[in-house]
Amino acid sequence: xxxxxxxLEEKDIPRKWYNLAADFKNxxxxxxxxxxxxxxxxxxxxxxxxxxxxxxxxTERWINIPEEIIEILYRWRPAPLRRAVYLEKYLKTPAxxxxxxxxxxxxxxxxxxxxxxxAWYNKQFGIKRLxxxxxxxxxxxxxxxxxxxIGLDCKIYxxxxxxxxxxxxxxxxxxxxGKCVASPSPDTNFGRKVLKETPNTPGSLGIAISEAIEDAVxxxxxxxxxxxGSVLNHVMLHQTIIGLxxxxxxxxxxxxxxxxxxxxxxxxxxxxxxxxxxxxxKINGAKITIIPTEPTACPTMTKGPFAYDHGDTxxxxxxxAMHTLGHGFVPQPIHAGGLRYHGMAPLVxxxxxxxxxxxxxxxxxxxxxxxxxxxxxxxAICAPETSHAIACAVEEAKKAKEEGKEKVILFNYSxxxxxxxxxxxxxxxxxxxxxxxxxxxxxxxLEAIKDLPKP
Amino acid sequence: xxxxxxxLEEKDIPRKWYNLAADFKNxxxxxxxxxxxxxxxxxxxxxxxxxxxxxxxxTERWINIPEEIIEILYRWRPAPLRRAVYLEKYLKTPAxxxxxxxxxxxxxxxxxxxxxxxAWYNKQFGIKRLxxxxxxxxxxxxxxxxxxxIGLDCKIYxxxxxxxxxxxxxxxxxxxxGKCVASPSPDTNFGRKVLKETPNTPGSLGIAISEAIEDAVxxxxxxxxxxxGSVLNHVMLHQTIIGLxxxxxxxxxxxxxxxxxxxxxxxxxxxxxxxxxxxxxKINGAKITIIPTEPTACPTMTKGPFAYDHGDTxxxxxxxAMHTLGHGFVPQPIHAGGLRYHGMAPLVxxxxxxxxxxxxxxxxxxxxxxxxxxxxxxxAICAPETSHAIACAVEEAKKAKEEGKEKVILFNYSxxxxxxxxxxxxxxxxxxxxxxxxxxxxxxxLEAIKDLPKP
Numbered sequence: 001x002x003x004x005x006x007x008l009e010e011k012d013i014p015r016k017w018y019n020l021a022a023d024f025k026n027x028x029x030x031x032x033x034x035x036x037x038x039x040x041x042x043x044x045x046x047x048x049x050x051x052x053x054x055x056x057x058x059t060e061r062w063i064n065i066p067e068e069i070i071e072i073l074y075r076w077r078p079a080p081l082r083r084a085v086y087l088e089k090y091l092k093t094p095a096x097x098x099x100x101x102x103x104x105x106x107x108x109x110x111x112x113x114x115x116x117x118x119a120w121y122n123k124q125f126g127i128k129r130l131x132x133x134x135x136x137x138x139x140x141x142x143x144x145x146x147x148x149x150i151g152l153d154c155k156i157y158x159x160x161x162x163x164x165x166x167x168x169x170x171x172x173x174x175x176x177x178g179k180c181v182a183s184p185s186p187d188t189n190f191g192r193k194v195l196k197e198t199p200n201t202p203g204s205l206g207i208a209i210s211e212a213i214e215d216a217v218x219x220x221x222x223x224x225x226x227x228x229g230s231v232l233n234h235v236m237l238h239q240t241i242i243g244l245x246x247x248x249x250x251x252x253x254x255x256x257x258x259x260x261x262x263x264x265x266x267x268x269x270x271x272x273x274x275x276x277x278x279x280x281x282k283i284n285g286a287k288i289t290i291i292p293t294e295p296t297a298c299p300t301m302t303k304g305p306f307a308y309d310h311g312d313t314x315x316x317x318x319x320x321a322m323h324t325l326g327h328g329f330v331p332q333p334i335h336a337g338g339l340r341y342h343g344m345a346p347l348v349x350x351x352x353x354x355x356x357x358x359x360x361x362x363x364x365x366x367x368x369x370x371x372x373x374x375x376x377x378x379x380a381i382c383a384p385e386t387s388h389a390i391a392c393a394v395e396e397a398k399k400a401k402e403e404g405k406e407k408v409i410l411f412n413y414s415x416x417x418x419x420x421x422x423x424x425x426x427x428x429x430x431x432x433x434x435x436x437x438x439x440x441x442x443x444x445x446l447e448a449i450k451d452l453p454k455p
Numbered sequence: 456x457x458x459x460x461x462x463l464e465e466k467d468i469p470r471k472w473y474n475l476a477a478d479f480k481n482x483x484x485x486x487x488x489x490x491x492x493x494x495x496x497x498x499x500x501x502x503x504x505x506x507x508x509x510x511x512x513x514t515e516r517w518i519n520i521p522e523e524i525i526e527i528l529y530r531w532r533p534a535p536l537r538r539a540v541y542l543e544k545y546l547k548t549p550a551x552x553x554x555x556x557x558x559x560x561x562x563x564x565x566x567x568x569x570x571x572x573x574a575w576y577n578k579q580f581g582i583k584r585l586x587x588x589x590x591x592x593x594x595x596x597x598x599x600x601x602x603x604x605i606g607l608d609c610k611i612y613x614x615x616x617x618x619x620x621x622x623x624x625x626x627x628x629x630x631x632x633g634k635c636v637a638s639p640s641p642d643t644n645f646g647r648k649v650l651k652e653t654p655n656t657p658g659s660l661g662i663a664i665s666e667a668i669e670d671a672v673x674x675x676x677x678x679x680x681x682x683x684g685s686v687l688n689h690v691m692l693h694q695t696i697i698g699l700x701x702x703x704x705x706x707x708x709x710x711x712x713x714x715x716x717x718x719x720x721x722x723x724x725x726x727x728x729x730x731x732x733x734x735x736x737k738i739n740g741a742k743i744t745i746i747p748t749e750p751t752a753c754p755t756m757t758k759g760p761f762a763y764d765h766g767d768t769x770x771x772x773x774x775x776a777m778h779t780l781g782h783g784f785v786p787q788p789i790h791a792g793g794l795r796y797h798g799m800a801p802l803v804x805x806x807x808x809x810x811x812x813x814x815x816x817x818x819x820x821x822x823x824x825x826x827x828x829x830x831x832x833x834x835a836i837c838a839p840e841t842s843h844a845i846a847c848a849v850e851e852a853k854k855a856k857e858e859g860k861e862k863v864i865l866f867n868y869s870x871x872x873x874x875x876x877x878x879x880x881x882x883x884x885x886x887x888x889x890x891x892x893x894x895x896x897x898x899x900x901l902e903a904i905k906d907l908p909k910p
Contacts, residue, residue: 007460010459075833108873145834168876168877170880171883176830422623425625
């Protein structure tokens with residue numbers, strides 16, 4: 001088969017999302033409230049609309065995608081499945097390397113796959129305005145885009161250091177009508193408190209989350225809600241359209257089930273999106289190696305324990321059962337901003353616990369080497385996060401060569417790197433460092449969760 | 456027909472480029488040398504390889520695309536033809552608006568369509584190294600990419616003010632192995648001379664061209680040549696793959712010939728690429744309105760005379776018969792850097808003279824308004840250059856509504872704007888100005904060509 005680009009017709013777009021929670025042999029542990037007891041759906045109602053909360057707690061295997069959402073997704077979906085023939089040739093591997101190209105969305109990553117349904121369900125519920133936080137800016141851009149198309153106001157609290165370093169990301173959000181402020185901001189009680197105590201703070205994702213939640217719950221009109229771009233079950237659900245499309249596309253070129261499925265994982269959503277439909281096959285007996293990849297600077301899955309922990313630094317979220325490095329963990333300043341998160345999606349964490357996944361960690365230098373090889377063979381410039389998937393795909397392709405096996409490798413090309421060229425520049429200048437989290441640092445960070453309930 | 460994305464299979468990629476020079480009723484005027492006489496091909500030999508010079512002077516209608524070049528183009532070609540259904544709906548127009556999406560190339564624009572063949576022909580001719588200039592950086596990025604894939608060294612002289620303002624463009628070139636220096640540079644005699652006389656100059660495209668040509672012709676080994684990204688006949692030729700694909704794609708959805716064809720034009724290559732195959736239909740009697748669009752700040756086609764002029768400021772190139780504002784013209788600092796060129800491709804200029812094209816000029820404010828409308832309906836963020844085509848498409852779609860006519864409008868989406876968000880920020884902040892070239896300014900600039908031969 002010579003075609004490098006495998007398209008799916010619009011009429012063949014998946015009409016349902018796949019919910020992995022329906023298929024685990026052992027059910028995942030529930031989130032806990034401040035009292036240590038499982039939370040009820042209505043406890044989340046001030047933060048999320050009830051139609052999204054229903055998805056969050058659902059154990060239905062298939063959930064219908066409303067036609068109105070599909071109509072919006074058609075702007076870029078179905079996304080192409082592509083074959084990396086130029087990289088294969090360079091590596092002289094017998095493996096066939098396929099990748100799902102999520103960089104084709106208007107915001108440049110997989111994030112709009114959940115931003116659009118989240119905005120749509122909020123609109124259906126009568127909500128007028130969404131708040132969120134953003135670190136590197138990918139998620140804030142995606143939600144701004146979705147709110148622009150659907151007709152909601154959007155306020156983004158962007159970690160101050162990123163806000164200052166990435167003015168183009170702010171502009172991108174503004175093009176779609178989003179209002180972006182540096183966090184901590186003077187717009188919330190919590191922000192004002194932090195600014196008063198530490199006027200020169202660079203900010204953090206934890207502070208930004210706290211501000212976005214405070215903003216949402218304190219709107220007296222009840223017309224504002226909060227939106228999260230990863231970690232939660234409904235986010236994983238919306239992203240499964242990636243893997244469901246990929247399956248149809250592989251079938252359309254008479255390809256078998258992949259031997260290896262790879263995605264980088266920060267909060268877990270792009271990895272889950274591609275892999276969960278294949279995790280289902282694995283539960284049903286298929287032999288697939290499924291690899292979430294992460295940075296050695298933030299080795300949540302490969303080093304962090306499975307524990308109950310908060311999703312944010314300020315401990316405002318329920319306790320989630322997940323792999324974590326402790327909610328106070330501050331990773332080294334690697335350039336894959338989307339992978340600098342202390343926790344991991346509960347569904348991904350549970351799949352690891354069930355023995356379905358084989359996480360691996362890569363250092364950023366090795367990842368940039370893979371990104372450069374990609375640009376100089378396939379042509380495109382990938383996001384620093386995506387390079388963690390490419391590094392693994394290259395490793396697996398070399399292994400297939402050593403073993404002389406015609407393997408099928410599938411990975412998620414989660415986004416382009418056109419807004420992230422600063423890291424490439426530092427790599428080319430030899431200014432990047434290797435970062436490996438030490439056991440001492442990790443143990444110190446885990447102190448913060450020692451008194452929390454144990455799973 | 457509901458499909459918004461019209462793909463072409465790899466096997467259906469055009470196998471020949473179309474040469475408009477074969478079909479004009481009256482032949483275009485030849486380039487002239489310093490003596491005022493038509494130049495011979497061998498006079499160009501120190502600058503370009505002979506296989507490219509042959510294409511430059513060819514009057515064959517169809518020129519074969521070597522299979523090895525097609526194999527490289529497959530990284531992103533055939534490019535999608537898309538239908539702007541969301542914009543149509545917003546405008547409530549009976550027109551069907553199609554656009555050829557050239558933003559999908561690794562460098563993000565149509566430029567690699569000629570960078571790849573130019574690098575390939577140079578490599579075939581035994582050349583080891585290419586030099587070029589770049590203003591905003593699109594062309595430098597494209598040539599770096601092509602040289603990386605084909606295996607040539609690449610040196611880019613980038614106008615100093617752009618070099619300083621757009622560090623990410625430099626990084627992009629470096630990712631593909633290109634060497635980018637600020638021009639004027641200490642690397643050439645001409646650069647050193649300019650630096651000595653005006654150490655703080657912001658540079659100009661004219662200076663950068665002079666440096667790149669000097670670098671190429673002064674390599675004693677004879678293994679360096681110069682490469683140009685627009686204006687010349689062979690560049691227009693390579694770009695016709697855009698229009699040839701678009702024709703096949705329109706046919707594949709049973710669409711008639713377009714009523715209106717639109718492309719923005721700086722040097723003319725993306726416009727020519729889409730439109731020349733349709734200009735051929737028009738010569739053969741089809742009723743098509745074909746519109747090259749330009750900025751009111753640099754109204755080469757709508758205000759500039761048809762005259763003999765140099766392609767560069769330092770008068771190193773032959774005299775070309777073209778629409779020009781004079782080789783010393785310095786346009787106002789609009790953000791569509793790719794449209795700030797004093798001249799226009801001789802083939803495009805000749806087509807205007809033959810009455811085949813209807814050029815229009817748009818102010819940058821109106822163009823950014825069109826770009827914002829595009830982002831908030833179709834989703835994607837376009838290049839500032841491309842917005843000059845969108846503004847015209849919107850105008851034509853409104854006209855079709857007024858006339859109650861079901862027109863087919865086709866335009867070239869020449870590139871994305873992800874590297875050009877500064878202009879969007881200024882537009883959103885209300886800091887952009889309208890620029891209309893005055894007759895006095897133009898007359899003053901045209902003084903520079905008053906003693907040159909007349910066409």
